[in-house]
Amino acid sequence: MPLHGPEFAADPAATYQALREHGPVAPVELAPGVPATLVVGYTAALDVLRNPSAFPRDPRRWQAKMPPDSPVLPMMMYRPNCLFTDGAQHARLRAVVTDSLARVDGNALRAYVEQTADRLIARFSRDGEADLLGQYAQLLPLMMFNHLYGCPPELGDRLVAAMRSIFDMVEPEKANAELTQCMLELVALKRGHPDQDMPSWMMAHPARLTDEELIHQLILLMGAGTEPEQNLIANGIRLLLSDDRFAGDLSGGSMPVEEALDEVLWTDPPMANYSASYPVEDTDFAGVRLPAAEPVVISFAAANNDPVLAGQQRSGNRAHLAWSAGVHSCPAQQPARLIASVAMEKILDALPDMRLAVPVDQLVWRPGPFHRALTALPVRFTPVAVPVHPDESPGETRWNVQPTPPSSNPLPPHPLPSAPPPSTPPPFTPPPSTPSSSTPPAVTSTASPRPSPHEGRRRWWSSLVRFVRGR
Template sequence: MRLYGPTAPVELYPGVPATLVTSYEAALDVLRTPETFSKDPRRWRDLMEGRVAPDNPAVPMMMYRPNALFTDGEEHRRLRGAITDSLDRVDPIALRGYVERSADALIDRFCETGEADLLADYARALPLFVFNQLFGSPPEFGDRLVRGMSGIFDGVDAEKANAELTEAMIDLVALKRRKPGPDVTSWLMAHPAQLTDEEMLHQLVLLLGAGTEPQQNLIANGLRLLLSDERFAGSLSGGSLPVEDALDEALWTDPPMANYGVHYPVRDVDFRGVRLREGTPVVVSFAAANNDPTLVSDQRSGNRAHLAWSAGPHGCPAQNSARLGASVAIERLLDRLPEVELAVPPEELQWRPGPFHRALAALPVRFPPVAAESHRSVRPTLSRPSDEPSGDSRWNAPHPAPSVSTPPAPTSTARTSGSGSGERRRWWSSLARLWRGR
């Protein structure tokens, strides 16, 4: 594709033409100029004029939804403010403790068997448990959420998957209207932005996408590197766990969302030698931009200039916290199973289909069996006891809840890399921001 120059013509799916941006500098131009490139899919002319069928598998990933990902300007700021204000009410200490205990409980399920699929048994399950707990989602919703989101990303029966996911979210919104609790869903409803039920539904779809699929891919891709690349695998047995180095490498070479950041020119524009027509999809290849030959270096450790978090007004403003979530998951697993190794040669690992994500189909491993730590106080399952409370009252941060007389704090300006409190930032908030930056 690089033979075409900084951009290349592609078909995302049959009948869905787009322009793929493969150059690092060209990607920054798209991401940082909202006055020329809009995020609003209502500008997608091929869909609006019937040349792309509504049941095309690209549509659920690209269609307009009234959420912070697919809006610009003031509407974007209003919806983003509701999300960030609600997520900022989460006590990070209480949440981190739940994530760590959940990771241990998941490891307890397979640690005595000597083998596991770290994708299905760990990386996929952990973010879902966190979502269910954080958003007050009943455990019986779990299977519906997994089928719906996976089907949309994979493009396999995507229309049906989108319908199933939408139905589950409608049920969650209705439940929380009747019975609010100490959870993010209820806080979104009470926010001064006064979200409608439709807006609630689509903020939740956005947050589910942010908190599950990309995060599971980052965890799994980081583990794959640690277990297969001699630069990392060789140091595991020596007691040095280069998790941060592996995450740097994964974010450069295998970003969880390989191609996304869909934009639409607001007018015909000459861009890097190519005429882009108004309303045609321009897709940023984060993976291609990161691996632009002009940027290739043998040293990626500590280099955070990649575009895995996107950039510009929709960029992730809390990427350090997002990394923290993946680091905790990986470090916990390696601490409990220090002799874990791949069960197949690295080249035999399979990747899931789909034009947007970089996602393993499975990550089989083996290890010397170890005893489960049965004293763990939390053992999450997709069928929690029916009397377990939704959410957690400890998640309330020590400041007043938003009210109609308390305007949302400004949230449109990203923090500088040196601001905030580093690892103590609310890592779950960053998962939502990660998805919104695509």
């Protein structure tokens, strides 16, 4: 069954229900001519996710058989990051991510999200109507990543436009090349001017990432932190405005945001189908023969809604698979949830009579096998003036995500809030055996390594671009 096209996007639950007739795993097509096995059972999904020795993440044997212009390649092709590696290499790369994330001060991050949300809401609050996807849910994660990455806004704009095209499988080869070029520019900027931001911290980590590894870690974090985050925010607001279970609480002055987030993560996770693995050899699994090196994709959406889980209490229940599971579970669950919950709280507080501008069944979903994403979220509300944060200049123009860099900077640069690191961090030592999912306790604060000579870096950039484009 196809996991692409408008029919699947409009009603993926019907596809998952039909696939369950095959059992916990079923044959699907990710894109025209791209077969895969989809895991739709909750227990089967956990069995795959918790067994990386039998189901490793490296796609290169499969990738070698794929045409270079395949629309799924930018999402599934090998990159030297912690998503597509296993064992000691995965542990080393993941430690860089978790240690760097540990340096972000959660309280300061919450305050920055609140300020950013207020400033975005102030731009449309007097209009009485808005597209909360394009004007709010999409922009807020972008601004947060510009902040976390110490990224110039015009570069961040290009990054998110490229990432969106990859998720939608629109000119994916071109989008992948643009994404790589943007990361090359960001790494060059941070090599020359390190600061209190994620790229600089990752450069300074004792694991001593190469530029190639650094670029692909940054691509992974950007992909996981912008597109899925905007979908989590938008899908959560949609649920709060359309589901009677929550609407009653809203009219009474309560904002059950955490309950809505739990419900969305169970029923409509922002990443619906992903986490592909590739069996080392032909494998009998759940009554099906899985061919070696062919993709086995986890359906987080289908597994979360497995009928065997019917009747479970979902509010406060974090046993869903929206963040994956095992050693490859999302390392940024807490900040991702914090950003989404604050975004939802701020918009509901500022516009308490907000309502959908169209019936919920007329909202349109973007096609694609991997995400659960709206094309727009139109709402109406009573016009109101929301105070603008004093850091924002009165003459600013609106900032929209577009391929062409905008002419104005919506946010002045701020230093990234950082938890104080220890004075002498221990060196990183990869574990001798299969790593656990625990996070190394130490954070990093060593000085950034000196940049490599200009000519050598230029030659390496050219070779990296050729590598990422499959040449």
